[in-house]
Amino acid sequence: MKNVVFVAPPAAGKGTQSDILVEKYGYNHISTGDLLRAEVASGSELGKDLAEKMQKGMLISDEIVNSLLEKALMDERPFILDGYPRTEKQITYLEEILSRVNREIGVVIYLNVPENIACSRATGRLVCPKCNSVFHKTENKPKVEGICDNCGEALISRSDDTEETFKVRYNTYVENAKPILKYYESNGLLKVIDKINIDEVTSEIEKVIK
Ligand SMILES: [Zn+2]
Incomplete structure (x- = not known):
């Protein structure tokens, strides 16, 4: 490789x-x-x-x-x-x-x-504070809303991910x-x-x- x-x-x-x-x-x-x-x-x-x-x-x-x-x-x-x-x-x-x-x-x-696609991904992004797994509100939803699939921690959206x-x-x-x-x-x-x-x-x- x-x-x-x-x-x-x-x-x-x-x-x-x-x-x-x-x-x-x-x-x-x-x-x-x-x-x-x-x-x-x-x-x-x-x-x-x-x-x-x-x-x-x-x-x-x-x-x-x-x-x-x-x-x-x-x-x-x-x-x-x-x-x-x-x-x-x-x-x-x-x-x-x-x-x-x-x-x-x-x-x-x-x-x-492109910027618009990256932006929609970023602003809908949910991050697990414990294991750093990344989910998305619409594109890659966790199995249980707001909860990390891998470790069960509550997901957060990153504060710097506003559109602007x-x-x-x-x-x-x-x-x-x-x-x-x-x-x-x-x-x-x-x-x-x-x-x-x-x-x-x-x-x-x-x-x-x-
Ligand atoms: Zn996790």
């Missing part, structure tokens, strides 16, 4: 597709947010320092993120990189890290979901992603997926990762 860099605006279904690839093909899903949270949870010195910075809303340095990323990329399973690179500088960091661990990107996948704030988040993301996409298009790694339906997106992804 090819190593994947996943780029997608919020609510494009990146999490769902990542879960499918992990389950079906044994991918190692690497998200820099998860790496930071795992380091905090480990209780290490670095974790304590990170917890303090995150609490104060301070930016985490590239150096720290990169070192956690490098460690995660030493795992031999094929990887899905999620949420990185986000800047042109990080494109360069990633190339340096990959060459150190002797690996390469097989494909960069962009899930091109979502649109800002979406457009900011798309704007910032432009140079990243342009770069990976220029070196032939970019694959844009325009499908919306979850199964169709999965089958498009399967065509490019094998």
Whole structure:
């Protein structure tokens, strides 16, 4: 399986597709947010320092993120990189890290979901605060209204998912992603997926990762 860099605006279904690839093909899903949270949870010195910075809303340095990323990329399973690179500088960091661990990107996948569809998904989204499962008020209803199928916890809607704030988040993301996409298009790694339906997106992804 090819190593994947996943780029997608919020609510494009990146999490769902990542879960499918992990389950079906044994991918190692690497998200820099998860790496930071795992380091905090480990209780290490670095974790304590990170917890303090995150609490104060301070930016985490590239150096720290990169070192956690490098460690995660030493795992031999094929990887899905999620949420990185986000800047042109990080494109360069990633190339340096990959060459150190002797690996390469097989494909960069962009899930091109239009703003109105992403918005309706996001604003109807229900999240389980305990196990992080995601449901939707109309598209992917939990079996019992308001209750997580997996662990029975009461579901919440994320407070930042109002229509207005979502649109800002979406457009900011798309704007910032432009140079990243342009770069990976220029070196032939970019694959844009325009499908919306979850199964169709999965089958498009399967065509490019094998
Ligand atoms: Zn749950």
